[in-house]
Structures are given as structure tokens and as C-alpha cells.
Amino acid sequence: MPDAPILQVANIDKAFPNVRALSDVSLEVYGGEVVAFMGENGAGKSTLLKILSGDYHADSGTVTLDGEPVRFHGPKDARTAGIRVIYQEPEIIPHITVAENVFVGELPKRRGFVDFRELRRRTNKALQDYGFEGFVDVDALGSSLSPAQRHIVEILRALKPGLKVLALDEPTSSLTDDEAALLFKLVGQLREQGIGIIYVSHRLHEIMQIADRIAVLRDGKLVGVRQATDTTESDIVAMMVGRNLTDLFTRDHAIRDQVVLRVANLSSRWHHDISFEIRAGEVLGLAGLIGAGRTELAKVLFGEYARDGGTVSVNDKALVTHHPSDAIAAGIGLAPEDRRGEGLVLVRSVLENTVLAILSRLSRFGIVSPSVMTATGAPLIGKLEVKTPSLDQEVGKLSGGNQQKVVLARWLAARPAVLILDEPTRGIDVGAKAEIYRLIDELASGGIAILLISSEMPELLGLADRILVMRGGTIAGELSRQEASEESILRLAMAHDAEPALAM
Numbered sequence: 001m002p003d004a005p006i007l008q009v010a011n012i013d014k015a016f017p018n019v020r021a022l023s024d025v026s027l028e029v030y031g032g033e034v035v036a037f038m039g040e041n042g043a044g045k046s047t048l049l050k051i052l053s054g055d056y057h058a059d060s061g062t063v064t065l066d067g068e069p070v071r072f073h074g075p076k077d078a079r080t081a082g083i084r085v086i087y088q089e090p091e092i093i094p095h096i097t098v099a100e101n102v103f104v105g106e107l108p109k110r111r112g113f114v115d116f117r118e119l120r121r122r123t124n125k126a127l128q129d130y131g132f133e134g135f136v137d138v139d140a141l142g143s144s145l146s147p148a149q150r151h152i153v154e155i156l157r158a159l160k161p162g163l164k165v166l167a168l169d170e171p172t173s174s175l176t177d178d179e180a181a182l183l184f185k186l187v188g189q190l191r192e193q194g195i196g197i198i199y200v201s202h203r204l205h206e207i208m209q210i211a212d213r214i215a216v217l218r219d220g221k222l223v224g225v226r227q228a229t230d231t232t233e234s235d236i237v238a239m240m241v242g243r244n245l246t247d248l249f250t251r252d253h254a255i256r257d258q259v260v261l262r263v264a265n266l267s268s269r270w271h272h273d274i275s276f277e278i279r280a281g282e283v284l285g286l287a288g289l290i291g292a293g294r295t296e297l298a299k300v301l302f303g304e305y306a307r308d309g310g311t312v313s314v315n316d317k318a319l320v321t322h323h324p325s326d327a328i329a330a331g332i333g334l335a336p337e338d339r340r341g342e343g344l345v346l347v348r349s350v351l352e353n354t355v356l357a358i359l360s361r362l363s364r365f366g367i368v369s370p371s372v373m374t375a376t377g378a379p380l381i382g383k384l385e386v387k388t389p390s391l392d393q394e395v396g397k398l399s400g401g402n403q404q405k406v407v408l409a410r411w412l413a414a415r416p417a418v419l420i421l422d423e424p425t426r427g428i429d430v431g432a433k434a435e436i437y438r439l440i441d442e443l444a445s446g447g448i449a450i451l452l453i454s455s456e457m458p459e460l461l462g463l464a465d466r467i468l469v470m471r472g473g474t475i476a477g478e479l480s481r482q483e484a485s486e487e488s489i490l491r492l493a494m495a496h497d498a499e500p501a502l503a504m
């Protein structure tokens with residue numbers, strides 16, 4: 001490792017109204033190392049990255065790049081200087097192609113016109129160079145990409161000559177294990193090229209695998225920096241939460257006899273012949289690889305996508321859905337995977353978002369009084385320990401994990417008969433995860449039928465009473481709690497993967 005750090009931040013302070021997001025943070029990153037930032041939701045990780053990317057100004061403190069003090073007036077300055085930050089929610093331009101997204105702002109030109117052949121060639125080469133061949137079609141529109149593809153496209157966009165520091169904010173939260181493995185390979189390649197890498201993630205065990213050093217933030221302060229080789233996962237967790245964490249999973253719920261959700265021979269654009277039931281108080285896990293149709297199934301049940309055939313009933317009442325409001329009225333709730341796009345009204349307050357699904361229940365003569373909203377919403381926000389300066393804070397300004405808690409608070413308020421949770425702990429720290437698992441257990445104990453979609457195996461194995469494995473738009477198999485293991489799930493999820501598509 002070179003003697004001088006490539007990046008040095010010293011005595012950084014940053015406050016928002018009522019929140020001290022960072023206080024006196026100092027840290028170095030060397031070229032050719034991976035430094036992980038860890039910390040609970042709201043600890044200040046993303047804020048530090050936004051200062052490095054020029055999106056925020058620090059209130060005080062200095063940033064030094066390659067020995068030179070730098071001051072960024074905006075993201076463009078930071079990029080020019082050689083720092084790139086890739087955020088939790090990648091910024092992909094929807095109406096242009098993958099290739100245009102990768103080279104946006106620097107499209108190859110010929111005689112004044114964009115040279116599309118060259119553009120495709122360069123994009124394909126970048127995909128090849130980093131082992132992502134075939135992972136995404138260079139001509140696909142930004143809007144058609146999966147979260148994983150969006151992430152990779154944005155990383156490729158960052159990998160340009162002059163790159164010194166690359167920061168990734170929870171890059172694997174939307175990736176499958178295989179995709180994450182590809183990303184780790186890519187990070188390894190960049191480390192060898194001497195780039196300084198900052199890696200923010202809540203997944204301890206991937207941090208242990210990928211990081212050289214681990215920096216832990218708590219309440220805006222740097223608690224410590226450890227060499228990954230001489231620390232343990234539980235040390236890091238203790239540093240993050242300031243205490244030792246006990247059991248991650250609680251399971252007190254008991255399955256009742258009554259079938260709440262009954263799905264029979266459901267078909268849609270993505271699905272064929274899907275049948276299953278969930279009983280009151282039962283947590284049914286839904287496993288599968290990306291593209292298996294899990295999120296789409298959630299949306300069909302929620303009335304967002306059309307069902308072409310089959311029947312769905314809630315508490316023995318046949319369900320007809322033209323719109324999510326039909327599903328909500330029938331007692332179905334959905335906490336979607338894409339919380340920023342679909343789950344939350346970002347510009348509205350924490351409180352309004354919490355009571356959103358029950359506004360009609362709270363209203364008198366079409367009006368909801370602020371005191372009624374507060375009386376209903378405030379206890380839930382407190383219960384979930386949403387870290388927010390006030391109930392009136394815009395949800396869009398909360399940290400990622402706290403936004404997710406608001407989505408859950410809403411369904412806690414609404415108490416639906418069936419609750420569909422699509423990747424409920426994506427981007428959530430271990431401490432908050434344990435709380436959310438406890439909540440899911442509590443919701444089930446209260447008799448709610450829960451459909452839990454998750455790509456995190458420990459989560460499915462720890463919480464679900466049964467697990468359905470989806471593959472190619474259908475149910476590949478069902479596993480009881482006793483039968484379920486990482487291997488048995490993966491075997492069902494991947495079988496016949498190489499089989500050619502059905503001839504038309």
C-alpha cells in the first residue's frame with residue numbers, strides 16, 4: 001500500500017435542522033484498499049458520501065485528494081477531481097439506452113453526430129472487460145432495467161480514466177448472491193488498479209469478505225476503524241449499536257386454522273398456474289431468483305398488474321381487482337420493494353405517509369384532523385423507532401432504513417388481513433432488522449397472513465413457516481420449515497435454468 005492516502009477527510013461536521021448528521025469525522029482511504037463504512041440507519045454514512053460527491057457542503061472540515069485540498073461546489077467538481085459516488089438508488093435516465101446511460105455527457109461523436117456504433121462497441125467492451133457480458137442489453141432503455149442492472153450500468157459509468165476514489169452506497173442490496181459475486185470481482189479488479197474504494201453496506205458478512213478496513217459510524221461520530229483481518233462480526237456489531245445484540249429472530253406467532261388468502265390457478269402476463277394458501281397468523285416465504293416473478297406476483301395480488309385467470313379470495317370472499325384501492329379495501333397491504341418509487345410519497349411528511357392507507361377510516365366528513373393523524377401515527381413511529389427530527393419531516397429526507405420503517409408503520413396502522421412484504425429489510429441495519437423481524441412476528445401473532453418475499457436466505461429461514469420457491473413465473477416447489485435450507489431453496493430456484501424457452 002502506498003504511504004500517502006489518496007483521500008483524507010479531516011474534522012468533518014455536518015448538521016441538518018435538528019440533526020447532527022456528522023461530527024468531527026476524520027478518516028483516510030489509501031489507493032488500492034477497500035474501506036467499509038458501517039453503522040445503523042441514520043448514522044451518517046450516506047451524508048459523508050454526499051459530501052465527497054459534492055452534493056452537500058460540510059459545515060466545517062477538509063477533504064484532501066492526492067495530497068491537494070479540494071473544495072467541491074457541486075457533483076461535477078467531484079467527478080472531475082476523480083471521486084464518484086454511487087447511491088442506494090442508482091440514477092439511471094429512463095428514456096435513453098444503456099449505452100447512452102454509460103457514456104452520458106461523453107458520447108462518442110462523428111462529424112458532430114453521436115456515433116452509435118462506436119457507443120455500442122465501447123459499452124460492450126466495458127461489459128466484457130469487467131465480466132458483465134450478457135448481463136444487460138446495451139440497447140435496452142433505462143426504464144426497463146432491473147435494480148441489479150441499473151446498479152451495474154451506473155458503476156460502468158463511473159469507471160472512466162482519472163477515477164481515484166469510488167464510493168458505493170449499499171451496492172448489493174438489490175442484487176442476488178450471484179450478481180453480488182460479480183460485483184465483488186469488479187471491486188477486486190478496481191482495487192488492483194489502485195483505486196480507493198469506499199463500500200457502504202449493512203451486510204456484515206460481505207463486508208468481512210471484501211473490506212481491508214472497516215470504519216464504524218454511530219450517531220454521526222466515527223467510533224473506530226478496524227483491520228478486517230483482526231476483528232469479528234460481533235465486534236463490529238457491538239461498535240455499531242453500542243451494545244451486544246441478542247437473537248436476531250423471534251418467533252412467537254402461531255398458525256390458525258382459518259385460510260385468509262387463497263390463490264388458485266392464477267395466471268398473468270408473467271405467471272401461470274399459481275396456487276397457494278396462507279392461514280391467519282402464518283408467514284409464507286416466497287423465494288426465487290431475480291426474474292422469477294415474485295415482485296410481479298405481489299403486484300398482481302395488489303391489483304397493480306392484471307390477473308388473466310384463476311381466482312384469489314380473502315377470507316373466502318372472491319377478490320376482483322382493477323386497482324390497488326380494490327385490494328386495500330379487501331384487506332391486502334403491500335410494502336413494495338421499490339419504496340422510494342412506489343412505497344412513499346417522498347415530499348409528504350413522515351406522519352402523512354404513516355396514515356396514508358387509513359385516511360378514509362380516520363376522516364370525518366372527508367377531512368382528517370391533524371390531531372387524529374398524530375394520535376394514530378405518532379405511537380407507531382415511536383414503536384418502530386423511526387429516526388426523524390419530527391413527525392413533519394419530509395420522508396424523502398430520512399435515511400434509507402428509516403424510510404423503510406415508515407412504510408412498515410403504515411401497514412401496522414392499517415392492520416390488513418394479508419400483508420405482502422417485498423424485501424422488507426433491504427438497506428436496513430442489523431439492529432433495525434431485529435426490530436422489523438420482531439414486528440413481522442407480532443403482526444403474524446395478531447392473525448395477519450403474511451407473504452414474505454425475500455432474497456436474504458437467513459431471513460426466510462428464520463421467519464417463514466413454509467417457503468414457496470418460484471422459478472420462471474410458476475411455483476417450483478414448496479418447502480416446510482424442516483425441509484428448508486439454503487441448498488434446498490437454491491436447488492428449486494435454479495433447476496432447469498438452462499432449459500430453452502418454450503417454442504412459440
Ligand SMILES: Nc1ncnc2c1ncn2[C@@H]1O[C@H](COP(=O)(O)OP(=O)(O)OP(=O)(O)O)[C@@H](O)[C@H]1O
Nearest residue numbers: 016021041042043044045046047397398399400401
Ligand atoms: N437532506 C437532509 N435533510 C435533513 N436531514 C437529513 C438529510 N439527509 C440526511 N439527514 C439526516 O441525517 C442523518 C444521517 O443520515 P444518513 O442518510 O447519512 O444515514 P445513513 O447512515 O446513510 O443511514 P441508512 O443506513 O439508513 O442509509 C439522519 O438522521 C437523516 O435523517
Ligand SMILES: [Mg+2]
Nearest residue numbers: 045046399400
Ligand atoms: Mg444511507
